[in-house]
Amino acid sequence: MHNAQPWRFQYHRRRRVFHLRADLRGALPHSDPELRALHIGCGAALMNLRVAVAHEGWEADTRVLPDPRDPMLLASVTLTRPLGDEADPAALYPAVRTRHTSRYPFAETEIPGAVRAALVDAAHREHVALAFASGWHLQSVLELAQEAEARNLTDAGAAADLARFTRSADETRPATEGVPESAFGPRRRIGKAPVRDFAGGKPVPGRAAADFESVPNLALLSTSQDRPVDWLRTGQAVERVLLRATLDGLAASFVTQALEWRDLRWPLRDPMSGMAYVQMVLRLGYGPPGTRTPRRPVDDVLDLEP
Structure with missing residues (x-):
C-alpha cells in the first residue's frame, strides 16, 4: 500500500541464504492494523526475488515464516543448486522492471x-x-x-x-x-x-x-x-x-x-x-503503463552478511 516498501533483505553469503524481514517503517497503523497489507507487500517482493534467482540460474528452497519465535522473519530463500530445465518463474523476469x-x-x-x-x-x-x-x-x-x-x-x-x-x-x-x-x-x-x-x-x-x-x-x-x-x-x-x-x-x-x-x-x-x-x-x-514511482536505494533494503 502507498508504495511503503515494508521489506528488508539479508543475504548470508556462506550459506547462500536470503532472509526477508518486515520493515515496520512501511507499516500503516490505521489502514493496516493487523499488518495484512504489509505481509502482502512483502510477499510480492519475495516473488520478485524468486524470479530474479531463477533468472540467474539457481534453484531455490523458499520457506515462509521459518521461525515461529521471530514473526518478523517472513521468509528464507536458500539457493540450492544450478537450475535445471524447469525455468519457472525465470520467464517473468523482463516484467519486473517494466x-x-x-x-x-x-x-x-x-x-x-x-x-x-x-x-x-x-x-x-x-x-x-x-x-x-x-x-x-x-x-x-x-x-x-x-x-x-x-x-x-x-x-x-x-x-x-x-x-x-x-x-x-x-x-x-x-x-x-x-x-x-x-x-x-x-x-x-x-x-x-x-x-x-x-x-x-x-x-x-x-x-x-x-x-x-x-x-x-x-x-x-x-x-x-x-x-x-x-x-x-x-x-x-x-x-x-x-x-x-x-x-x-x-x-x-x-x-x-x-x-x-x-x-x-x-x-x-x-x-x-x-x-x-x-x-x-x-x-x-489495456491502457497506458503506469508512472515509475521511487524506490529505496539498495543499501537501505539489502544487508550483505559473511
Missing part, C-alpha cells in the same frame, strides 16, 4: 479468455484463487469500493496514513518512498473504475481529468484461510499475476479501499463461487 501501477483510464475492452486463464493459473501456482467479478458481484464490489473511498475522505486515521506517503510538503518522508503527484494519474470525471484518489479529494495544480471505464475488469484473489502465511502467499500470487499481465500487454492498479475496512472486506466475496477470504482486488485492462 511493471508499474497505472492509475490511468483503460479501454472498454474485454480481456481474452486465454489471457484470463493464464492469470488464473499464475495465482493458482501460489495456492491462491483468482476470479473475475461480473454481473451483480461486480456491481457489489464497485459499491463497496465507493463506500470505502467516501469513508477515507472523512476518516482522520486514513487521511494521516495517506498524507504520510503522499504529501509533497512533508519533509519527514524520504523522496525514495511514497506516491508522488506525478503518479496520481488523472482525476476521474465519469466512469466506475475504482481508482484511489491519492490527492485525498484536494486539488492538485495542473492535474488533468479523464473519463474512466464504465465496466472495469476486476480480479479478486482469495484464500481459504486468513493467516499471515495466507497473506504472504497472496503477495506472491499478486506479483506473479501482475508480471504475467505485464508480459501479456495489460496494465493494472490496486483496489484496496474496501479491504481496509473490516466490515466491508467480508461482503467483497462472491458466496456463489465458494470464495472465502478476499485478500486483493486488481483492476486490469
Whole structure:
C-alpha cells in the first residue's frame, strides 16, 4: 500500500541464504492494523526475488515464516543448486522492471479468455484463487469500493496514513518512498473504475481529468484461510499475476479501499463461487503503463552478511 516498501533483505553469503524481514517503517497503523497489507507487500517482493534467482540460474528452497519465535522473519530463500530445465518463474523476469501501477483510464475492452486463464493459473501456482467479478458481484464490489473511498475522505486515521506517503510538503518522508503527484494519474470525471484518489479529494495544480471505464475488469484473489502465511502467499500470487499481465500487454492498479475496512472486506466475496477470504482486488485492462514511482536505494533494503 502507498508504495511503503515494508521489506528488508539479508543475504548470508556462506550459506547462500536470503532472509526477508518486515520493515515496520512501511507499516500503516490505521489502514493496516493487523499488518495484512504489509505481509502482502512483502510477499510480492519475495516473488520478485524468486524470479530474479531463477533468472540467474539457481534453484531455490523458499520457506515462509521459518521461525515461529521471530514473526518478523517472513521468509528464507536458500539457493540450492544450478537450475535445471524447469525455468519457472525465470520467464517473468523482463516484467519486473517494466511493471508499474497505472492509475490511468483503460479501454472498454474485454480481456481474452486465454489471457484470463493464464492469470488464473499464475495465482493458482501460489495456492491462491483468482476470479473475475461480473454481473451483480461486480456491481457489489464497485459499491463497496465507493463506500470505502467516501469513508477515507472523512476518516482522520486514513487521511494521516495517506498524507504520510503522499504529501509533497512533508519533509519527514524520504523522496525514495511514497506516491508522488506525478503518479496520481488523472482525476476521474465519469466512469466506475475504482481508482484511489491519492490527492485525498484536494486539488492538485495542473492535474488533468479523464473519463474512466464504465465496466472495469476486476480480479479478486482469495484464500481459504486468513493467516499471515495466507497473506504472504497472496503477495506472491499478486506479483506473479501482475508480471504475467505485464508480459501479456495489460496494465493494472490496486483496489484496496474496501479491504481496509473490516466490515466491508467480508461482503467483497462472491458466496456463489465458494470464495472465502478476499485478500486483493486488481483492476486490469489495456491502457497506458503506469508512472515509475521511487524506490529505496539498495543499501537501505539489502544487508550483505559473511
